[in-house]
Amino acid sequence: MESKGQVPEWAVVGSDIGPLLLVATGVGLVNVAFHAGERVRDQALARLADRLGAPPVENPSGLLAEPIRAFDAYFAGRAREFRLPLDWSLTSGFNRQVLRELASGVPYGTVVNYGELAERVGQPGAAQAVGAAMGANPLPLVVPCHRVVESQGGLGGFGGGRETKRRLLALEGVLPEPLF
CATH class of the missing domain: 1.10.10.10 (Winged helix-like DNA-binding domain superfamily/Winged helix DNA-binding domain)
Structure with missing residues (x-):
């Protein structure tokens, strides 16, 4: 399910609760995973490759720039909600x-x-x-x-x-x- 011709992208970001894996498609943020050390990250990305129809690549186009800023603001206490486009394709x-x-x-x-x-x-x-x-x-x-x-x-x-x-x-x- 490559959205709008874009390959899904991923990044691991630090947070007050440990590393988080963020994955986005051309539609929006599609997945967040906790405790995203190397093993958890690799397992999550393998599962997502099947479900999204393409293996996510590491954030080459900056698709995750806004979600990363939003998570930083949330953990810093500057934001109380996430105003991000979401890709609901992993749930129904x-x-x-x-x-x-x-x-x-x-x-x-x-x-x-x-x-x-x-x-x-x-x-x-x-x-x-x-x-x-x-x-x-x-x-x-x-x-x-x-x-x-x-x-x-x-x-x-x-x-x-x-x-x-x-x-x-x-x-x-x-x-x-x-x-x-």
Whole structure:
């Protein structure tokens, strides 16, 4: 799925939660992966080559310049949302519906529980399916699955790990910063 004739591009950027792999197509940002050391990066890029129809190349045209600036601003506390073009091609159906609602309806500094998100997309009782959609989110942080918590107040799961989720929620002021 080469978009607009452009080969997908990738870059690894440093962040407060470790290295992040960013991948974009001509349509927009298509994937974000946590803990993007060499092994994780190579595995993610191999999977994406199949799904995108072309192997991503390392950021030769600057396609990722704006996403990199946006991530820097978010972690520096200068931005509360990501205003980036997104390529939704790695998700579909119910998952896409849930992720779009999450992206547009759960702002910085707030949380929603799995059941509430299921209700918002017209599927009350589909909290587990919402959890599965969070686990399949190809655009974490930009589509803020870290803002989805358990109904009893627990953090719930997170593809980047519970400590990463805790740190992101602290960055957004939902949780207190750790004392040490």
